[in-house]
Amino acid sequence: MNRHDQPNRGRLRLRLLAAAGAAALTLTAGLATPLNPAPQQAQAKGSQQATESKKEGKKVLTVAVAQSVDSLSPFLASRLLSTSIHRLMYEYLTNYDPADNHTVPGLATKWEPSADKLTWTYTIRSNSKWSDGQQATAQDAAWTFNKMMTDQGAATANGSFVTNFRKVTAPSPTQLVIELKKPQATMGALDVPIVPQHIWEKVKDFSKFNNDQSFPIVGNGPFVLTAYKADSYVRLKPNKTFWRGAPKFDELVFKYFKDQDAAVAALRKGEVSFVAGSPALTPAQAASLKGEPNIKVNDAPGRRFYALATNPGAQAKDGKHFGDGAESLLNQKVRQALFMAIDRKTLIDKVFQGHAVEGAGYIPPRFSTYHWKPSASQELAYDPAKAAQLLDAAGYKKNADGKRVEKNGKPIDYRILCHATDPNDKAVGQYVKEWFGKLGIGVTLNCLDNVTDPWLAGKYDLAFDGWSVNPDPDFVLSIHTCGALPATPKDTGATDNFICDKKYDELYDQQLAEYDTAKRADLVKQMESRLYDTGYMNVMAYPNAVEAYRTDQIKSIETMPKAAGNIYGQDGYWSWWSAVPADASGASSDGSSSTGVIIGIVAGVVALVGVGAFFAMRRRATAEDRE
Amino acid sequence: MTTTESDGPMTTEATPQVATVGPRTLAWQRRRHSAVRFWRQYRTHRAGVFGLAALSLFALIALTAPLTVGSDVQSVTGAPGGPMESPSARFPLGTDQFGRNLLGLVVWGARVSLLVGLLAAVLSVAIGALIGITAGHFRGWYATVIMRITDWFLVMPTLVLAIALMTVMSRSIGTIILAIGVTTWPTTARLVRAQTLAVESRPYIERAKALGGGHWHIMSRHVLPNVMPLVLAQTTLIISSAILAEATLAFLGLGDPTVVSWGGLLQDAREAGAVSAGKWWYLVPPGVAIAVVALAFTLCGRAVESVLNPKLGVTR
Numbered sequence: 001m002n003r004h005d006q007p008n009r010g011r012l013r014l015r016l017l018a019a020a021g022a023a024a025l026t027l028t029a030g031l032a033t034p035l036n037p038a039p040q041q042a043q044a045k046g047s048q049q050a051t052e053s054k055k056e057g058k059k060v061l062t063v064a065v066a067q068s069v070d071s072l073s074p075f076l077a078s079r080l081l082s083t084s085i086h087r088l089m090y091e092y093l094t095n096y097d098p099a100d101n102h103t104v105p106g107l108a109t110k111w112e113p114s115a116d117k118l119t120w121t122y123t124i125r126s127n128s129k130w131s132d133g134q135q136a137t138a139q140d141a142a143w144t145f146n147k148m149m150t151d152q153g154a155a156t157a158n159g160s161f162v163t164n165f166r167k168v169t170a171p172s173p174t175q176l177v178i179e180l181k182k183p184q185a186t187m188g189a190l191d192v193p194i195v196p197q198h199i200w201e202k203v204k205d206f207s208k209f210n211n212d213q214s215f216p217i218v219g220n221g222p223f224v225l226t227a228y229k230a231d232s233y234v235r236l237k238p239n240k241t242f243w244r245g246a247p248k249f250d251e252l253v254f255k256y257f258k259d260q261d262a263a264v265a266a267l268r269k270g271e272v273s274f275v276a277g278s279p280a281l282t283p284a285q286a287a288s289l290k291g292e293p294n295i296k297v298n299d300a301p302g303r304r305f306y307a308l309a310t311n312p313g314a315q316a317k318d319g320k321h322f323g324d325g326a327e328s329l330l331n332q333k334v335r336q337a338l339f340m341a342i343d344r345k346t347l348i349d350k351v352f353q354g355h356a357v358e359g360a361g362y363i364p365p366r367f368s369t370y371h372w373k374p375s376a377s378q379e380l381a382y383d384p385a386k387a388a389q390l391l392d393a394a395g396y397k398k399n400a401d402g403k404r405v406e407k408n409g410k411p412i413d414y415r416i417l418c419h420a421t422d423p424n425d426k427a428v429g430q431y432v433k434e435w436f437g438k439l440g441i442g443v444t445l446n447c448l449d450n451v452t453d454p455w456l457a458g459k460y461d462l463a464f465d466g467w468s469v470n471p472d473p474d475f476v477l478s479i480h481t482c483g484a485l486p487a488t489p490k491d492t493g494a495t496d497n498f499i500c501d502k503k504y505d506e507l508y509d510q511q512l513a514e515y516d517t518a519k520r521a522d523l524v525k526q527m528e529s530r531l532y533d534t535g536y537m538n539v540m541a542y543p544n545a546v547e548a549y550r551t552d553q554i555k556s557i558e559t560m561p562k563a564a565g566n567i568y569g570q571d572g573y574w575s576w577w578s579a580v581p582a583d584a585s586g587a588s589s590d591g592s593s594s595t596g597v598i599i600g601i602v603a604g605v606v607a608l609v610g611v612g613a614f615f616a617m618r619r620r621a622t623a624e625d626r627e
Numbered sequence: 628m629t630t631t632e633s634d635g636p637m638t639t640e641a642t643p644q645v646a647t648v649g650p651r652t653l654a655w656q657r658r659r660h661s662a663v664r665f666w667r668q669y670r671t672h673r674a675g676v677f678g679l680a681a682l683s684l685f686a687l688i689a690l691t692a693p694l695t696v697g698s699d700v701q702s703v704t705g706a707p708g709g710p711m712e713s714p715s716a717r718f719p720l721g722t723d724q725f726g727r728n729l730l731g732l733v734v735w736g737a738r739v740s741l742l743v744g745l746l747a748a749v750l751s752v753a754i755g756a757l758i759g760i761t762a763g764h765f766r767g768w769y770a771t772v773i774m775r776i777t778d779w780f781l782v783m784p785t786l787v788l789a790i791a792l793m794t795v796m797s798r799s800i801g802t803i804i805l806a807i808g809v810t811t812w813p814t815t816a817r818l819v820r821a822q823t824l825a826v827e828s829r830p831y832i833e834r835a836k837a838l839g840g841g842h843w844h845i846m847s848r849h850v851l852p853n854v855m856p857l858v859l860a861q862t863t864l865i866i867s868s869a870i871l872a873e874a875t876l877a878f879l880g881l882g883d884p885t886v887v888s889w890g891g892l893l894q895d896a897r898e899a900g901a902v903s904a905g906k907w908w909y910l911v912p913p914g915v916a917i918a919v920v921a922l923a924f925t926l927c928g929r930a931v932e933s934v935l936n937p938k939l940g941v942t943r
Contacts, residue, residue, distance in 0.1 A: 264903040284711055284724070285900035346704070350725060353710060423898035426884040427703075427724065433885055434704045445884055447798065 059581040061249040061554065063568070064263035064272040065256060066279065066421075068231055072211040074193035075147075075154040080278060080468055080569045081254070087573045088236060088252070089219040090193035093122060093141065093176075098560040098574040101367070101471040103188040107136065107220075108176070117183045117515060122176040127243045130196045131216065131224045138170035143197040145178070153207030158192045160478045160494060164512075183513040185520055189472035191571075196220075222247050222577040231256050247577050260285065264548075268292065273554050276568040277547030279422055283353035286546050294552040299355060300564045301366045302545045303571075306359065306424070308342070308416075308432070308538040309465040310335050314458025314498040315485065322489040323458020323498075326414060328406055333394040335535030338462075339380035340387035341435045344540050351427045355546050359539035361528040363473055366542070366561075369517065370473050372525040374532055388439055404440040413442035417454060417463035420447040425464045428540065456492055465497065465537070470571055473524055474512065480531065481505050497536065504530050545569070555580040668934045675930020681923035685916075689737040700731035701887050711899070711906050721908035723892070724899040732887050733912045739888040740920070743803055744870035750808030751869065752862045755815025760854065762816070763823025764846050774820070781813040789872065793881040803882060807872045815861050819854050826853045856935035863928035867921040874917045889913040 067081040074086045091107040108122040124138040145168040147154045148161075155162065166179040178187070199218050203209045211217060216237070217225045222244065223236035234254040238247040255272060257263035264285050266272045275281065281289070281297070290297050311325030328334045344358050357365060360379075361372035374380070391397075396404045396412065403411040416432065418425035426447060433443040446460070454460050469476050478484060482500035486493030504527055511523035531537055545566035549557065558578035559565035567575045648656075669675055688695075699705060706726035714721045720729040758777065762770040780788075792806040826832065832849055840848070876882055877890030880898075884891070896902070896909040 259897075261897060261900055261903040264900065268903075282898070282900035282904075284904035284906060288900075288904035350703075350706075350710065420880050426898070430703045430725070430885055434702060445798075447880070447884055449794075 058250045059248075060251045060253060061274070061576065061579055061581070062253045062255050062272040063274045063276055063576075064266060065254045065276045065568075066258055066260065066263070069228070069234065072217070072225070072228060073206070073209055074157070074195060074211075075206050076156050076210070078157050084569055085225065085234060085236075085254070086193045087221065087570075088223040088576060089217060089221045089225050090195060091128060091136070091220050092193060093190050094188055096189075096471050096560075096571045098558055098565075098570070098572060098578075099562040101561060101571070107141065107194055111188060113187070113515075118180045120178045120180070120187050122178070124174045124176055125243060126174055128220050129241055130199075130218050130220050131239060132196075132199075132218045134196065134198060135173070136194070136196070136220045137173035138176040139173065140197045141176050141194045142168050142170035143201070144192065144194050147200070147206070148192070151206050153205060156207060160475060160484075161186065161190050161192055163483075183515060185512055185514055186472055186474045189470070189474070191470060191472075191475070194220075222573050223252055231258075244577070248580050249576075252576055264289065267295065267548060267550065270550060270553065272550075274549040274568070275547060277545040277566065278569055279424070280355065280543055280546040281548060282423065283355055286355065286548070289548050294550055295548055296551050297546070297548045298559065298567055299544055299546050300559060300566045301357060301364070302543050302566060303364060303366055303470075303569075304466055304468045304543055304545075305362065305364055305539045306356070306464070306466045306541045306543050308338075308540060309463045309497045310338070310536050310538075311458060311460055311462070312497065312499050312534075312536055314489075315500065316489045316491070317482070317485045317487050317493075320489050323460075325458060326406070326412065326461045327408070328394075328396055328412055329414075329461060331394050331396075332533075332535055333390050334396060336380055337387040337390040337394070337439070338436070338441075339535055339538050340383045340390070341439050342432060342538065342540065343382040343435065345382070347428055347431060347540055351424060351431070352541060352543060356541040356543040359541045361525075362476070362531055362537065362539060363469055363524070363528060364542040367469060367471060367473065369521050370524045370528075372528040374529070378529070378532070380532075380535075384435070384438060391439065398440045402440055403442065411442060412440075413444060414461040415444045415446050417451050417460040418445055418447040419451055419464060420449045422464070424543070428464070456486075458498060463497070466543075467496070468569060477508055477511070477524065477527060480537075481508050499531075499534070499536050501530065501534060504534075552582050555582040665934055669930055672930035672933065674926045678923040678926030678930065681919060682927060685737055685741065685920055685923070688734055689741050692734050692738055696728075696731040696734050698735070700728060700735050703727065711901065711904075711909060713906075714908050720912050721906075723909060724895060724901075729892075729908060729912060732892060733889070733916055736887045736889045736892055736913065737916065737920075739800065739886055740870055740873060740890070740917070743800060743807070743873040743888070744866045744920075744924075747804045747807035747811075747869040747873065748862050748866040750804060751811040751865055752815050752858055754808065755812035755861070756819050756851075756854065756858050758812070759816040759819025760823050760846055760850055763820040763827065764842065764850065770820075777813045777816045780810070781817070783810070785810045785872070786875065789876060790879065790881060793876060798881070798883045800883065800886060803873055803876055806876070807869050811865060811868065811872070815858070815865070818857060818861060822854045822857050823850050826850050860928055860932035860935055863924055863931055867924035867928070870917065870924070871921050889917045 065081055067079055069077070069082045069085070070079045071077045071082060072085070074090060077083055077086060093106055093108040094103050094111070095106040096102070097104045105125070107124055107128060109125045110123040111120060113120050122138070122141070124136075124141065126135070128136040130136055145162055145165065148159060149155075149165055149168070164181050164184045166181050168179070169177050171177060180187075196218050212228055215225065215227055219225070220239070220242075222239055222242045224239050225234065226237050227233070227235040233256065236252040236254075238249065238252075240246045257266060257272075257275075260275075260279065260281065263272065263275045264281070267275050267289070277298075280302075286297050286299065289295050310329050311323065313321055313325055313330050314323035315321045348354065348356050348358050360374060363370045363372065365371045391404060395407070399405050399411065401411070405411055414436070416429055418429050420426075426445070429443075429445040429447070433445065436443050446454075448454070451463070455463060467476050467479075479494055479496040480499040480501075481495075482502075482505050484493050484495040485498065485500055486495065507523055507527045507530065511520050511527065514520040514523060545568065547566070547568050549567070556579070557567055558574045559567055560570040560572065560574050703725040706722070707728065708718055708722035708726040710722065710724050710726050712718060712722040712726070718728050718730065720733065723729055723732060758773055762773045762777075788810045789806040792809070793802060796802045796805070827845075827850065832845060835845060835849060873882075873888065874890030874893065877888050878894045878897070880894055882888060882891050882894075890913075892913040893910065896906070896913075899909070901909040
């Protein structure tokens, strides 16, 4: 799950403020002397606070993030940051092993199916307590699932997991029984946070409740959320009674930096311990941080794909078509020609500068069981000449001006929906514009801070798209089925891109019912092959997770998978739970804080002397005038 | 006040010598004279001359850009260098994130920045002059309503209004020009209205009215030529703020990302992490170019203003 796109308005405003500030600084570089002391003093103050907290011996792990929280309610959240925080706040029935992604016990210690595989019995651990002291039981889990099955509002984020459930009961506090309608392969990977019934049964409207009313929020994960301010910070305290062992840091803070460069500067100064690679650090930032002492850059294969999605003619479940996607894109040959016009290798070399893997199938190579690559004969490799032939054959010929025309005679001009907040979208967009231009196809880059509205309304031709993939691929596969389409054009469906393909759906149902991993993987690969052939999703790259942290603040931290894995946005709480603070309580950062103080004092003195000199001069001038 | 029909001395001096020539020639002669006089006075403002020289240079660079660097310099697929190369003999200002020649991009970006600056300023001053003259001429409820609207636009933060306009319209150069133009006109409108009121209180306007001059005749034949010097000076001054506004909007990511402009280059640099990576050559050239051009227009505008405005001229 974990959608990366769709930043919200608050984000825009902060970005604008930061950017306007930066612009003002850039544009008035020479004039800004009165402005200069202020930030330095503020910074000195900040580091004083940091020093004070260090004196108390409190070890704080500060993570610089950019993405807004869409909701703190686990029933609504779908963004990467929100779902990562839910991993920290609540236990799931099962978890993924950080070393190799196999399923390991979470709230459930054991789970087994009946002979017909339609009844699953989970044994719930008895050593997990809610942070208000109450015992976490099977009844909480049963209540959570029943709520999602009966309340449409509670099914918003994770409804796809329970559509196939017939009945969920808790015969005893340690036993959870789930009865299925059909076999379901994801029973060991139900990525659903279990919430305390005694708190959540008071909630009236699940589609509106954002779980941000009273703090601390009761949970049973490794951390307890103690404070949250939208687009400012999220604070979490360790859960000392966590059954797997308490986290080592005394506090975990997600602090907002809407500008990636500002976050990098804060990391250099030691203000933050970690810069989240979401969006990934740019190649220039990563390269400059690599040379810094006490900073480690983690450049690992990502769990995300980066694609150019095609509007397949937006439609709803009731059969109504809506939106205004280009007519020519309904033609499979045209979509395949667009595939061939994009040189994915150049994008990896030039835009990602090696911090990504060339795209092929839908699921990234990191999940080797399910990763699929087209054979040489099936591959739609970069070949502009062949793309032109395909377009000619499909009847989209060039007119006198050298532009290809739609069947109605109008020149083709595709609108590409791009995220104004993602530099990669803009960069890749410029390449795509030139490549398509050579084919005679016009491109308008429509970079917006809020792409959600035109996206849901189907008002686009092509769009930059990307999802983080879980070890169990069910969710990212489900968002392309006909069942995920919105009920009516006015509704919001779980669908990513309005794709509805009968053959794909058949394969989806088969893989969901297949318990044998090898057979299921084969079916998933057939789905990826089908998706590739339709030309709806052109997976261009699997971007690396490029992130950085201070080694003088974090001694060790677990990556997932262990060999070359990411830290931020894992499928689990491993990284923050396992982080060990550096012992020598940051001698260098103390140094930097005292330099901050010194700079602040010096700047203040200079300003005072300057003001004094100015007035002295003025007085002398008037005195001379009098004479 | 300085270059108009009502200005006595020149006309009366010239009349005896050229008694035989027609009124048209006479008018042209007078205009030439005043242009020469304007230039003579302008030359005495050293800062103004410097500004004009800088502007001519930039205009020349922008106009000859297709010949010197060519539009290929914008192409990302045909970029000659590696990403963010430092300045060298081959790339005097280094390369950008795509490996494009930054010197070429700054030269090419001058076209968009100057074009947007000029057109936005013209649009802004045109709106301001129209509203100012009509409000000064018609008075009454029309002027009250129009000036309240002007006041409303005056207190609205320009940048916020421009951003709001940019977000609802499609991203293109035209949109930027429109957004800047329709948000910066109120000061011009106020200035022009004040001048219009002053002009209309003069006796010759009354005479023109008595002779049957209609609204259009008064506004176009008598008021407009009198407020023209003010409008001209105002245009020159607004160009520099329009260029800055264009750069700011592009820097905030509200421009068309495929169009190369100075503000857009700064935005690209910031997004690519050039600031924290210390790649100064990506930031400094467009920043300096914006500063120099804005300064040049301001210097010119101030000089024009002090030549044309007698109140300022007396002290010199």
